[in-house]
Amino acid sequence: MPCRLVEDGGRLVVCDDARAELAGGSLSSVEISARVGRIPRRITFPDGSLFETGENDAIDRFLAHKGRGREGIVHxxxxxxxxxIAFVAATLLLGVxxxxxxxxxxVEVAVAVTPPxxxxxxxxxxxETMDRTVLGPSKLEEALRGRILNGFRRIAALSEGGEAAYTLNFREGGPVGPNAFALPDGTLILTDELVDLADGDTEMIVGVLAHEIGHVEHKHSLRQIYRAAGVAALIMLIAGDIGSGAEDVLVQGGGLLALSHSRAAEAEADRHSVELMIKAGLDPTAIARFFELLEAKLHDRSKTSIFSTHPGTPERRKxxxxxxxxxxxD
Amino acid sequence: MALVESLPAQGIGQDSFGRAAQGNVQRLSFTGSGSEYFGIWIVNILLTIVTLGIYSAWAKVRRNRYFYGNTVLLGRGFEYHATGGQILIGRLIVFAYLILYNVLLTFVPLAGMALLLLLLCFVPWLVARGLRFSARVTSYRNVRFDFVGRAGGAFLAFIVGPVLASLTLGILVPLASRWVYRYIGNNLRYGKKAFSTDPSIGTIYKSWAISAAIIILGLLIIGFVAFLNVAIVVTAMESPDLLPAEMQASLVVLMAIGYVLFFAIFGVAALVYRAGVRNVAWSAATFDGKHRLLSDLSRPRYAWIGISNFVVTLVTLGLMRPWAAVRMARYVNEHTGVRFDGDVGEIFSAIAQEGSAVSAEFMDIEGFDFGF
Structure with missing residues (x-):
């Protein structure tokens, strides 16, 4: 109902047109809501009654007069x-x-405190998911598998975690094609297609596996997952509401991003392969031979682009x- | 009597806002503006970064006060009463639990596994508590909302539902949506009066069918275009030298477009479904058994606003997000209303007489901030 808010001595009083008091209280016992945009101010009296007004400026003048002007600083x-404009610039700078x-x-803190x-x-x-969806049981012959496993054990024994930290699984790649990948706990997966591509060059396969061991030792997958999750979490925390569409893209996109290693991580794993192969007394150029083969058989001559997560093959070989x-x- | 300032207060409006009233339909409106919200939004972000994230709790309060306060029904806005302190405490509790969980998992893996089971019970409880908090800090005409849902219902709606929906590749999504709307709609209170809703599964499936058709049609079109280009793609794979450089470049662009289109299809389908289900669930809801709620979002328009908002936000590095948020809030509010049965003035004064089910003393100290 229409009424007026007036100050009467040390008290704030709401009265109707006939000047009859409807509610009142001392200024310190009355709760005046902080200003947000143009939404009506709420003045709540000790008895729970409420006075609402759109006259934000008048309330601010009144509070400033009472020495409570600082309450409105955020507004x-x-x-x-x-x-x-300066705020936008500062925000962008701080965002970077x-x-x-x-x-x-x-990310480093998260990696350090991750329970094993x-x-x-x-x-x-x-x-388990990959076995159910894309991968099939390996069809390689036992002898070939044994040769690859021997080489693998040799380099695994020389790596930080020791032989026990790594297990090699043979699978038929199916849609994954010629590929080898590492899961963060040291489980390595090698597809039959890659072994076929190598065409009996066991050392080359071991070189590729040394590269995958590099990914595990440098905890690349874990870092990648935390990075993607961290980006999503930070944006959501800082920006507050970013819209459900953008949220979905961040969460889903983050998941996709987490699957791929970054270019820097690939280069690091390449280096790891070279070092491990030298240590094991094997040919360190094995991984380079693999890239050569990729180039020849799959015509992968692409230069590094911002779209790809792996560096361009010729570049990597060099x-x-x-x-x-x-x-x-040395 | 010293008359310092005389301030006219807003009277209780009884005229209808927004659309012409059909019967006694009162629509919501949104009175905020993009430029005004921009200031609130950028200061929120800046202070959140500067305070290493702590201000985000207060930022949430200012944002919600702005949006609730500008959501107007019958000339009066809604109010959001949470304090930054409550929200901060709620977040710290969750954070502390996660730390405890990680420490236990590191040093006593078995206890950690037991905690994981506990977490499964903890999450629904947290959701129910969060919904209760959100309801209790919301008021309209000085009367508070309340939420009386329990952890069991939250478990069904927010854990069993999504798991079932994803296991069946989306076929049971309507069932999950129905659980969520029933859980929220039947447990919400305003003053001492209850809301109730029972959207029929059949009508939700009608909405779902439209989205499913969009996905299938979209994927067929992408597949068809890809099939037409399959010869070029194969040539590109087998012998890239045969293709001129421009053609290779355009192929990359084409693939990028296909990728974006793929996500756009799912985005549109999701938006269309969301609008459809909201219409069904709100229009099936009543307040106090006789006042009917109503939602009449246009599916294409809602999807268009959602998609264009997203694109504009993205290309402006987020700077147009306040404009986008206000635009969506305005559209949704203007297509939401209540069909009151009787004189609105009498209805609300009766509710105010009864008072709130929750008094200020029973408010939670901590606020688990799950919006609803």
Whole structure:
């Protein structure tokens, strides 16, 4: 109902047109809501009665008069004003800082505190899902498998976790094609198609497996997952509401992103392969031979692009040869 | 009597807002503006970063107060009463539980596994508590909402439902939607009066069928275009040298477009479904057994607003998000209403007389902030 808010001595009083008091209380016992945009202010009296008004400016003047002007500081910052341009610039700058500094730091902390059982659970469920959907049982002959396993044990024994930390699984790739990949707990999967592609060159396959061991040792999958999750979580926390569409894309996109290793991670795993092969007394150029083969058989001559997660094949081969040359010089 | 300022207060409006009233339909409206919200939004982000995330609890309060306060029915806005402190405490409790969980999982893996089972019970409880909190901090005409749902219902609606829906590749999604709307709609209270809803599964499936058709048709079109180009793609794979460079480039662009289209199809289908289910569930809902709620979103229009909002937000690096949020809120509000049975003035004064089921003393100290 229409009424007026007046100050009467030290009290705030609401009265109707006939000046009869409807509610009142001392200024300190009355709750005046903070200003947000143009939404009506609420003045709540000790007895629970409520006075609502759209006259935000008048309330602000009244509060300033009473020495309570500081309560409105957030609203004054929020007002549509050229100052907001500076806020946008500062936000963008800080956003870049968060992405470059805070995110990697958070990822490292998360990797450090991850309970060891977590990667095991994750890997077991991933392998089971892949077995159910795309992968089939291997059709390789026993002798060939034995040769590959021998080479694999040799390099696994020389890696940080030791032989026990890694298990090699043979599978028929199906739609995955010639491929080898590592799950975060040290489970490696090698497809028959890749073995066929190698055409009896066991050392080359071992070189590829050394690359996958590199991914495990550097915890690339875990980092990638945390990175994707961290980006999504930070954006949602900082921006508050970003719309359900953008949220879905972040969550789903983050999942897709987590599946692929970044280019830097690939280069790191390549280096790991070279080092491990040298240590094992095997040919360190094995992984480079694999890229050569890829180039020849699959015509993968693509240059590195921002769309791809793997560096361009010729580029990678060159980087590996350079590394071997440098290692031999030392 | 010292008359410092005389402030006219808003009277209880009895005229109808928005659309012409059919019978006694009162529509919601949204009175906020993009530019006004922009200031609130950017200051929220800036202060959240500067305070290392702590301000986000207060940011949520300001954002919700803005949106609730500008959601107007019969000339009066809704109110959001949560404080930043409540929300911060709620978040800290969840955070502490996660830390405890991780520590136990590291040092005593078995206890950690037991905690995982506990977490399964904990999540529905958290959802129910969060919904109760959200309801209790919301008021309209100085009368609070309340939520009386229990953890069991939350378990069915928010855990069993999504799992069933994904296991059946989306075929049981309507069942899950129905559980969610029934759980929320039948447990919501305003003052001492109850809301109730029972959307029929058949009508939800009608909405679902439209979305399913969009997905199937869209995928068929993408598949057909891909099939037409299969010769070029195969050539590109077998011997890329045969193809001129421009053609290779355009092939990459084509694949990128296909990828975007793929996601757009699912996005449109999801939006169309969401609008359809909302219409069904709201229109099946009543308040106090006689006042009917109503929602008449146009599916294409809702999907268009959702998609264009997303694109505009993306290309402006998020800077147009406030505009997009206000635009969506306005559209949704204007297509939501209540058909009151009787004189609205009398209805609301009766509810106000009864008072709220929850008084301020029974408010939660902690706020698990799950919106609804």
């Amino acid at each position: 004054r910052l929020e007002r549509f004003h050229p100052r907001l 800082l968060v992405y470059r500094v805070a995110l990697p730091a958070l 059982i977590l990667p095991q659970i994750m890997s077991a469920s991933t392998l 980087a590996i040869m350079d590394l071997i040359a440098a290692t031999r010089r």
